[in-house]
Amino acid sequence: MNLESQINEQIKTAMRAKEAGTLRSLRAIKAEILKEKTKAGGTGDVSEDVGLRILTKMAKQRRDSVTIFREQNREDLALKEE
Numbered sequence: 001m002n003l004e005s006q007i008n009e010q011i012k013t014a015m016r017a018k019e020a021g022t023l024r025s026l027r028a029i030k031a032e033i034l035k036e037k038t039k040a041g042g043t044g045d046v047s048e049d050v051g052l053r054i055l056t057k058m059a060k061q062r063r064d065s066v067t068i069f070r071e072q073n074r075e076d077l078a079l080k081e082e
Contacts (some may be wrong), residue, residue: 003051
């Protein structure tokens with residue numbers, strides 16, 4: 001099962017379990033995958049390597065956001081981002 005299929009299945013599971021935070025994260029991942037599939041010069045498919053690169057980039061963005069929120073004494077936003 002490819003990454004996109006796994007994400008779609010996890011979205012369904014999160015919707016059934018009413019897990020809002022998980023659902024929000026999975027939808028963001030799905031959006032990034034869709035951007036990668038539809039970008040100019042793309043093949044219309046996302047390989048495992050590209051999928052891993054997307055997930056790594058998104059995780060780094062989240063860690064950076066948490067750091068910035070904590071520097072600005074916004075623990076509420078930092079906890080939400082984590």
